[in-house]
Amino acid sequence: MSEEKTYGLIASFATPGEVMHAAENVRDKGFKHWDVITPFPVHGMNEAMGLKRSKVPVFTLLGGATGFFGGMLMIWYMNAYDYPIAVGGKPMFSPMYAFPVSYELTILLAAFGAIIGMFLLNRLPMHYHPAMKHDAVDRASNDRFYIVIESSDPKFEEKTTTALLNEIGGSEVTRIDD
Amino acid sequence: MSNGKSADTAAPAHGGVSAEIWKFRALIVGVAGLAVTLIGLFAADPVRVGLGTLIALVFWLSIGLGMWFLIMLFHLFDAGWGTVIRRPMEHATTIFPWIGIVFFVLVVYSLFADTDQGLWKWMNPDNTVVIAGETATVDDDLLYHHKSPYLNNAFFILRSLLYFGIFIGVATVLRRASFSQDRDGNGGWTTVCRKWSAAGIILAALSVTFASLDWLMTLEFHWFSTIFGVWFFSASMRAALAATVLVCLLLVYLGVFQGVFKRSHLYELGRLSLAFTVFWAYIAFSQYFLIWNANIPEVTYWYVNREHELWWWVGLALLFGHFFVPFIYLLFYKNKVQPGRMIFICVWILAFHLLDLYFNILPTKQAESGLPYYNFGVNLWDVAAFVGIGGICFWAFMQSYLGQKAIPVRDPRILESLNHHE
Structure with a gap:
């Protein structure tokens, strides 16, 4: 298992409000390669993630x-x-x-x-995504909210990023293999 | 709920003494402007002054009619986002009776005017008409006699009264219901408005279409275009949306709409403006294209006349200024959400809407050659009529605005509207 490359870290949140504030934190830390997974569109998330207008x-x-x-x-x-x-x-x-x-x-x-x-x-069609490996991610289409930070991000460092995700209120912080 | 709080503070006290002064000033300007116009009607070329007054009148009326349509659309679609915007539009529909009075002065004047001095030439059988390059009287005009069962003085007056009755009646019911809801908070008023809007939107479509045919198209009664009513509707919607943006941003500037009218509302109005810009162009082009393609002299002369002298440039200005510029401009997201940029394009659209009305109304009086009698131009009588009727409209708006809450505070959808998000 250890030979496999890490895709990133995933953290779970209980409410849209929590994940929104967490996203603002991640944005302010300067991360670029990361995403928020929610069961429904959350208004204001674009700003919270610091996304620019679509091209x-x-x-x-x-x-x-x-x-x-x-x-x-x-x-x-x-x-x-x-x-x-x-x-x-x-x-x-x-x-x-x-x-x-x-x-x-x-x-x-x-x-x-x-x-x-x-x-x-959107790089569609995309038939596979590493985040799908995570067992709990099924709940992202039901009642949980997730933040995924990818290891390709220049700021990614497994220990500190795990600490960050815990600090901003994420639970069940888990590593996802590529 | 910071938004709910700001609605409460914005709701009761607005205006005050300075607003009363502005209302009074508007009335003075309005009466003075109309008095000057009336002098012009007897001292200067009465047809030119009358047509200028009709242009000004239709300009202000079209804004009110477009807002009236929007109010009913909001009710019919149970629209949440537009609830805060609805209130200023409701005030604006109080202009109808005053516009009606000015309109009937023009009608009465035309009925009793000397030969060739009235606005609607078919009103007097002695008036001159140009048929196939030769002049004749209306009484000798076979085309008029075929149209006369519809186009006669008594029926025209009756229809005009009916149109104004519908405008005023439906708008008043909707406005009163909305104001009543402010007081008693009864959700049933929303249902009342929805039911009246269901009937009202059909009555509005018919009355506005026929009003534009009667009042504008019959100025040149030989000519006909089945799409004319739709053109007037589309033009009215553009003018109304532009005016709504300006009024709402003025209220934000005055602090009344601070935190109430937000970027997202501006964005929606900008998107609607873009949609109706395309719609107007679609209709205006369709009218031109069908006439161009069919190539029948009965109707082509209307456009041929508008290639005469300055009218050619006015036509091109409409094509580029009333369509291409707002279209390209409003495609960009930033232009729709920045207040300064929206103010610019809304003033632009209103200016070209006025030019569009000149293009449709002023060349209708024909010289003996059949070509337009008047070249394009704006004179002081036009300005007096425009400012005068505008002043009366502003006064009527203030009259309603000062007695009511700034937004429909007890509308079931008000919170949704205050929290509206892109």
């Missing part, structure tokens, strides 16, 4: 812009360049009639951008 909107914007300009370009290419046909006395190309299609493509690709961005940033 997903950037992907959404890129997707949307691709859709809009791609749509315009496609219609210009088809109707005005590759095979020009005059319809109803209208110009060969006008942003007017190209707009509805470009608009729909904007929405479609913005939605794709958002979903793909979310998957990429």
